[in-house]
Amino acid sequence: MPIVRPAGTMSDPGPRGKFGDHGGRYVPESLVAACQEVEDAFRDAWSDPGFRGSLATLLAVHAGRPTALTPAWRLSAELGITLLLKREDLAHTGSHKINNVLGQALLATRMGRTRLLAETGAGQHGVATATAAALLGLSATVFMGERDVERQALNVFRMRVLGAEVVPVGTGSRTLKDATSEAMRHWVTCVDDAYYCMGSVVGPHPYPWMVREFQRVIGEEARGQCATELRTGVPDYVVACVGGGSNAAGTFAGFADTAAQFVGVEAAGGAGATEGRTGVLHGFRSRFLQDDDGQITEAESIAAGLDYPGVGPEHAYLRDLGRARYVTVTDAEVVDAALRLARTEGILPALESAHAVAWVIRAAESGELPPGATVLLTLSGRGDKDTATLMELV
Ligand SMILES: Cc1ncc(COP(=O)(O)O)c(C=O)c1O
Numbered sequence: 001m002p003i004v005r006p007a008g009t010m011s012d013p014g015p016r017g018k019f020g021d022h023g024g025r026y027v028p029e030s031l032v033a034a035c036q037e038v039e040d041a042f043r044d045a046w047s048d049p050g051f052r053g054s055l056a057t058l059l060a061v062h063a064g065r066p067t068a069l070t071p072a073w074r075l076s077a078e079l080g081i082t083l084l085l086k087r088e089d090l091a092h093t094g095s096h097k098i099n100n101v102l103g104q105a106l107l108a109t110r111m112g113r114t115r116l117l118a119e120t121g122a123g124q125h126g127v128a129t130a131t132a133a134a135l136l137g138l139s140a141t142v143f144m145g146e147r148d149v150e151r152q153a154l155n156v157f158r159m160r161v162l163g164a165e166v167v168p169v170g171t172g173s174r175t176l177k178d179a180t181s182e183a184m185r186h187w188v189t190c191v192d193d194a195y196y197c198m199g200s201v202v203g204p205h206p207y208p209w210m211v212r213e214f215q216r217v218i219g220e221e222a223r224g225q226c227a228t229e230l231r232t233g234v235p236d237y238v239v240a241c242v243g244g245g246s247n248a249a250g251t252f253a254g255f256a257d258t259a260a261q262f263v264g265v266e267a268a269g270g271a272g273a274t275e276g277r278t279g280v281l282h283g284f285r286s287r288f289l290q291d292d293d294g295q296i297t298e299a300e301s302i303a304a305g306l307d308y309p310g311v312g313p314e315h316a317y318l319r320d321l322g323r324a325r326y327v328t329v330t331d332a333e334v335v336d337a338a339l340r341l342a343r344t345e346g347i348l349p350a351l352e353s354a355h356a357v358a359w360v361i362r363a364a365e366s367g368e369l370p371p372g373a374t375v376l377l378t379l380s381g382r383g384d385k386d387t388a389t390l391m392e393l394v
Pocket of ligand 1: 246
């Protein structure tokens with residue numbers, strides 16, 4: 001049986017899936033049983049050493065784990081800090097999304113499902129889903145906002161080459177929020193054969209918890225690597241970008257029992273944790289950008305993967321507790337940070353990941369990070385998918 005510790009220590013949120021006032025399962029009647037089935041299957045699988053062993057093998061031989069911890073030597077010297085990069089950009093398919101997807105795809109096969117359904121923003125979760133489907137002999141249908149289909153054309157092509165069906169969504173802002181709504185609507189029509197493969201720590205219980213557990217591997221690996229790399233063993237700060245919040249949650253989870261300060265970096269135009277108010281969307285209660293009437297407003301970010309008006313419920317809770325703090329950076333800072341990392345370290349990050357880099361640069365240069373501070377930054381993905389966007393700006 002899994003160990004159940006109180007929520008807040010980044011462990012099991014219990015059968016109601018609550019993180020303080022956040023989380024839960026706000027879904028139509030037709031999805032209640034489907035979510036419960038996923039929860040039951042996940043609890044069973046997660047306490048089964050056979051399942052964990054199969055996942056660990058896939059992560060090693062297919063996804064290339066463990067990923068490296070790279071000291072950013074030149075940028076550290078310029079900033080007067082010690083900056084360590086957890087290199088999820090080196091994972092197969094180019095981002096951390098593969099960790100979660102391999103876990104969920106394996107769960108889907110264990111549940112006897114033959115088809116994966118997913119939403120995607122930047123396309124990284126879609127590519128990871130298409131990849132896992134090909135690997136395990138499943139079919140995949142990926143919903144993606146029309147605007148993201150245009151700006152992430154490379155990933156759309158990759159998904160199709162891998163055999164997935166990509167369904168463009170033309171409603172609302174034509175980005176991640178609308179793709180998620182459409183994918184969940186579709187799920188209602190095919191709960192018996194399809195498995196909903198959620199891309200972040202969002203959605204109804206058990207998804208926020210389950211996705212964090214599948215991403216925990218980032219934090220656990222980094223914890224061991226920091227123990228070797230740093231004299232203090234644990235960094236002063238743990239920093240990651242936050243869209244829904246899965247790479248951040250997985251990283252934070254590995255350091256939950258330490259004194260490391262957690263910083264989640266959001267897009268200024270998509271800052272659910274920083275500027276949102278409590279609301280319900282996509283089956284969970286959390287912080288969302290809303291107007292005075294409580295209508296969810298559109299997010300707007302240069303990084304398609306951060307273009308989401310809300311944040312995962314556990315992040316809302318960590319913020320309430322004061323355990324993590326959430327900050328924003330602008331698109332201009334992000335582009336500068338991506339180029340600076342490229343030119344100092346030879347690493348072109350995804351624009352999502354560049355948010356975390358941008359905050360570290362700003363905080364070090366303004367003195368908010370004390371000289372000599374040690375910082376672990378999860379570099380969630382590589383920048384190849386963003387070259388078309390950068391070509392227009394640089
Ligand atoms: C490279 C990369 N980083 C970060 C994110 C944001 O997701 P999350 O906050 O769940 O880690 C995305 C989403 O598409 C992404 O592609």
